[in-house]
Amino acid sequence: MTLRRISNSLVTRLILFGIALVIAGAVGRYFLLAKFIREDLTAVVSAQQLALAEAVARDVDYKIVDRRRLLDRLAMTLPTALLQQPEKLQAWLAERYQLNPVFSLGLVVADTDGKIIADFPRLAGRRGSSIAQSPDFQRARSGKAGIGKPQIGPFSGQAVLPMGVPLTDSRGTVQAVLIGITALATPDFLDRIAQGRIGETGGFLLVSPRDRLFVAAGDPGLVLKPTPADGVNPLHDRAMNGFRGSGVTTNAKGVEELSAIVGVPSTGWFVVARLPTAEAFSPVERVRGLVIRHSFTAIAIVLFVAGFFIRWMLRPLHHAANLADRMTHGEIPLEPLPIVRNDEVGHFTQAFNQLLAKLSNSQAELERMAHHDALTGLPNRTLLADRMQQGLARAQRNHTRIALLFLDLDGFKPINDRLGHGAGDLALQEIARRLSGVIRQCDTLARIGGDEFVLLVTDLADPAEEGVARLAKKCIAIVSAPLQLENTACTLGVSIGIALSDGSTNPDQILIAADKAMYEAKKNGRGGYVIATDAASLTNRG
Ligand SMILES: Nc1nc2c(ncn2[C@@H]2O[C@H](COP(=O)(O)OP(=O)(O)OP(=O)(O)O)[C@@H](O)[C@H]2O)c(=O)[nH]1
Numbered sequence: 001m002t003l004r005r006i007s008n009s010l011v012t013r014l015i016l017f018g019i020a021l022v023i024a025g026a027v028g029r030y031f032l033l034a035k036f037i038r039e040d041l042t043a044v045v046s047a048q049q050l051a052l053a054e055a056v057a058r059d060v061d062y063k064i065v066d067r068r069r070l071l072d073r074l075a076m077t078l079p080t081a082l083l084q085q086p087e088k089l090q091a092w093l094a095e096r097y098q099l100n101p102v103f104s105l106g107l108v109v110a111d112t113d114g115k116i117i118a119d120f121p122r123l124a125g126r127r128g129s130s131i132a133q134s135p136d137f138q139r140a141r142s143g144k145a146g147i148g149k150p151q152i153g154p155f156s157g158q159a160v161l162p163m164g165v166p167l168t169d170s171r172g173t174v175q176a177v178l179i180g181i182t183a184l185a186t187p188d189f190l191d192r193i194a195q196g197r198i199g200e201t202g203g204f205l206l207v208s209p210r211d212r213l214f215v216a217a218g219d220p221g222l223v224l225k226p227t228p229a230d231g232v233n234p235l236h237d238r239a240m241n242g243f244r245g246s247g248v249t250t251n252a253k254g255v256e257e258l259s260a261i262v263g264v265p266s267t268g269w270f271v272v273a274r275l276p277t278a279e280a281f282s283p284v285e286r287v288r289g290l291v292i293r294h295s296f297t298a299i300a301i302v303l304f305v306a307g308f309f310i311r312w313m314l315r316p317l318h319h320a321a322n323l324a325d326r327m328t329h330g331e332i333p334l335e336p337l338p339i340v341r342n343d344e345v346g347h348f349t350q351a352f353n354q355l356l357a358k359l360s361n362s363q364a365e366l367e368r369m370a371h372h373d374a375l376t377g378l379p380n381r382t383l384l385a386d387r388m389q390q391g392l393a394r395a396q397r398n399h400t401r402i403a404l405l406f407l408d409l410d411g412f413k414p415i416n417d418r419l420g421h422g423a424g425d426l427a428l429q430e431i432a433r434r435l436s437g438v439i440r441q442c443d444t445l446a447r448i449g450g451d452e453f454v455l456l457v458t459d460l461a462d463p464a465e466e467g468v469a470r471l472a473k474k475c476i477a478i479v480s481a482p483l484q485l486e487n488t489a490c491t492l493g494v495s496i497g498i499a500l501s502d503g504s505t506n507p508d509q510i511l512i513a514a515d516k517a518m519y520e521a522k523k524n525g526r527g528g529y530v531i532a533t534d535a536a537s538l539t540n541r542g
Helices: 003-008 010-077 080-084 086-099 135-141 191-195 234-240 282-328 344-371 381-398 412-419 421-438 464-480 507-523 535-540
Strands: 107-111 116-120 159-168 174-183 202-208 213-217 245-250 256-264 269-276 401-410 444-447 452-460 483-485 488-490 493-501 529-531
Touching: 003 010, 010 159, 010 174, 010 191, 010 202, 010 245, 010 256, 010 269, 010 282, 080 086, 080 174, 086 107, 086 116, 135 159, 135 174, 191 202, 191 213, 234 245, 234 256, 234 269, 282 344, 344 381, 381 401, 381 444, 381 452, 381 507, 401 464, 401 507, 412 421, 412 488, 421 444, 421 452, 421 464, 421 483, 452 464, 464 493, 464 529, 493 507, 507 529
Parallel strands: 493 529
Antiparallel strands: 107 116, 107 174, 159 174, 202 213, 202 269, 245 256, 256 269, 401 452, 401 493, 444 452, 483 488
């Protein structure tokens, strides 16, 4: 099979069409399915992230509020008289600290000048030092309680969160400042941020927008580091400006993340629950992989199964085309093709068979027209020649003789002239019918001209002359019987020339001899017959 034939093949085209459909379906599924799943996952994962961030933010808020309340209570209950008695103040702080050590790096009291007058637990160098320059001290000194900036503590060297509250006398005058300091790494403080994991690679961040730094993070290296500059992470920028909610963004390290942002009311901070989209949307990639693998499977099915199936479906068509080819080349006779199935191929084969039948009928009709006279339906000159050939051959083989009776009507022209051509046609048909009635089945009556008929008689029994003479008389009698044409009685006659042959002559010779004899009969006065006398010469002439 040549490449061209393969490329033109219906099977090849159907298979390619099937593959194209599979690929189109796969591409559609690859993009649409992935899009829908990603959208759905975004909604689901965002809701989960928000719930997680919400829980963590509430936890952080609770711990901050708890500390602030404790600090406020301590400030209210601290007797101002102790401010003048550092040792007692120190003992008072120790007692409170031991009762509730949430301020892991201690409680500190500074006088109005910023000098630390008591602290517990004691840290080297803390007592006696000045924190006058600290904004947290200054805020509390001015009468406002508040949460300070997360920072590295100057005495502990650890990341800490200071909280300050003013100590006032009965008139409301600030007498000192009480500061509680919590190490950010204190257990059960921000550890849900530091240790919390979302999925395999996600986690939490705690951001202070006021201070533009990370308060806590899953990555310890980020703690107290400044937040990214504006423009680096669009979602972070929005969060810094007050946005709370979820979205997909690319972080400072270039990783795409799905992040949910929830505020911590007591501090103005916000918690970020983040999960890289590569992990959040991993089902999308799995679905894509699945679609691609299934597409290959589908293509394999189209190639192997559909390929065989289509070949099987079209095999009858292929077979029918082969048979039709062979019929065209004459290798097998024209005959109906087998109808294998009642499908389109079967329908096509049936239509072909009907066309073939119609062609065969037309061919048979043409054949008949080529060998018969249209007016009378009798064999014409061509068929007569063929029959003569066969008759002569048989006579020679069987040592019998044949006779050719050349009949020319007498008085036919006047019928035409008087009654018209139509009546003449009717007369010719009636004569043909009458003559057909007197001949044997094996003889041939032909019409070879206007009013000329030839009767070929084979297998003559001896004496042949007597037999043909009887036949000629019978023909003369039957033709001469009156005719009724156009309600007019008419009479015709016939002159007959007869030639006999033993089979050694050719058809033309015997026809010429019979024709000549017919002219003799005409000359003799019409209505009779003449048997060619030069039968010997007919016999002998080659
Ligand atoms: N109606 C009809 N006439 C035909 C047909 N073929 C030939 N003829 C006519 O038949 C006539 C034959 O002429 P003739 O042989 O002279 O007729 P006739 O009167 O029998 O004369 P003789 O044969 O000499 O006895 C002519 O007028 C032809 O035109 C035909 O198919 N139908």
